[in-house]
Amino acid sequence: MQALQFTATGSLDHLRLSQLPTPVAAAGELLVRVHAAGLNPSDVKNVLGRFPYTTLPRVPGRDFAGVVEQGPAEWVGRAVWGTGKGPGFTRDGAHAEYLTLPAGGVALKPDSLSFEQAASLGVPYTTAWDALERSGVQAGTRLLVIGGNGAVGQAALALAKARGAEVLAAVRQPAQAATLRAQGYAVLVLEAAEALAGQVEAHFAGGAEVIFDTTGFWLPAAVSALATFGRIAIIAAPVDGLVQFPALALYRKGGVLVGVNSLLYDTVQCAAMLGRFGGDFDRGLLPRPERIRAVPLSEGVACYHAVNGGSSDKVVLVP
Incomplete structure (x- = not known):
């Protein structure tokens, strides 16, 4: 089969299109023929060596949709989707x-x-x-999403709206x-x-009950905009990982800080999440994504290099 593979990390020059044996599903596994696979910034960072637990050689790629060709009978022939820790890091x-x-x-x-x-x-x-679940967003929650124009921000807005939350987005550009x-x-x-x-x-009179900072740069300011007993969820931080944080102000509000890391969840745990909200697309409660660029x-x-260069295009790779 054709696959992208890297045998060393530290440079995208280590990533190549390769011809590899088609894998075979072991007991308790599925073989999925991939119809499309998402390309995320974390996939690029993986090749660059940002994840020390990645084993080599490795085929990258976390997100996929396809059809099951081998495995338990109830799954064979079914159209599926998935993501999670494991694929691209410790297994192909x-x-x-x-x-x-x-x-x-x-x-x-x-x-x-x-x-x-x-x-x-x-x-x-x-x-x-995960951010909405762990920060307690439900019907009526006053939620601010900083970076609402990004992929995670847009997902948070849509999921929170479907829950009946009061949603406010924050962006930099008019x-x-x-x-x-x-x-x-x-x-x-x-x-x-x-x-x-x-x-x-x-x-929001009294501040936002939940603030989700998807950028990593507004954490100190978010504390000042937080309601009493509010929660702040974050998914990113500056490259050095250090932030000047007003801990006393958070303490005085009785606030909670929630770190959100999707790589804490394996494919089984992520499949459970997908199963919980996936039906909302069919019910018209969540918007179907647009402006996706399908690339062979x-x-x-070349797409990995483009993402590393700052491209914000949402690319899916199609075998």
Whole structure:
């Protein structure tokens, strides 16, 4: 089969299109023919050596959608999607024509999503779902999503809206705000950090009960915009991992800080998440993704370089 593979880390030059044996499903596993596989920034970082537990040689790729060809009879022939820790890191991943994974590591693909659409959603939606679950977002919760224009931010807005939360997005550019307002969201355009509390107060009297910072750069300011007993969820941080954090202010509000890391969940745990919200696409409660760029797997190495260079295109690789 054709697959992208890297045999060393530290440079994208180690990633190559290779011809590898087609894997065979072991007992308790599935063999999935990949119809589309998402390309996430974490896949690029993996080849660059940011994850010390990755074993080599390795086929990267976390997110996929395809059809089961081997495994328990109840799964064979079913259209599925999946994501999670393992593929691309400690076992071969989805940037290939086939992959194997535990039988519980997939969920049925929503009928209303194409393979390309489903493959684009795994990491962003499971990350956002985990953030909302662990920070207690439910109907009526006043939620601020900082970076609402990004993939995870958009997923959080959609999932929170489906739950009945009161949702406010924060972005840097007026054009980004206009796009989100056209989708029906309340939006503020971020100004200086010291202005955030006032901007949020204008929308949410008493502050936001939950703030999800998807950028990693607004954590100190978020504390000032937080309601009493509020929760802040974060998924990113500066490269050096250090932030000047107003711990006393958080303490005085009785606040909680929640770190969100999708790589804490294996494919079985992620499949359970996908199963919980996947049906909402078919029920029309979640928007089907648009502006996905499907690229042949043979051009995958160039796509890795583009993402590393700052491209924000949502790319799925198609074997």
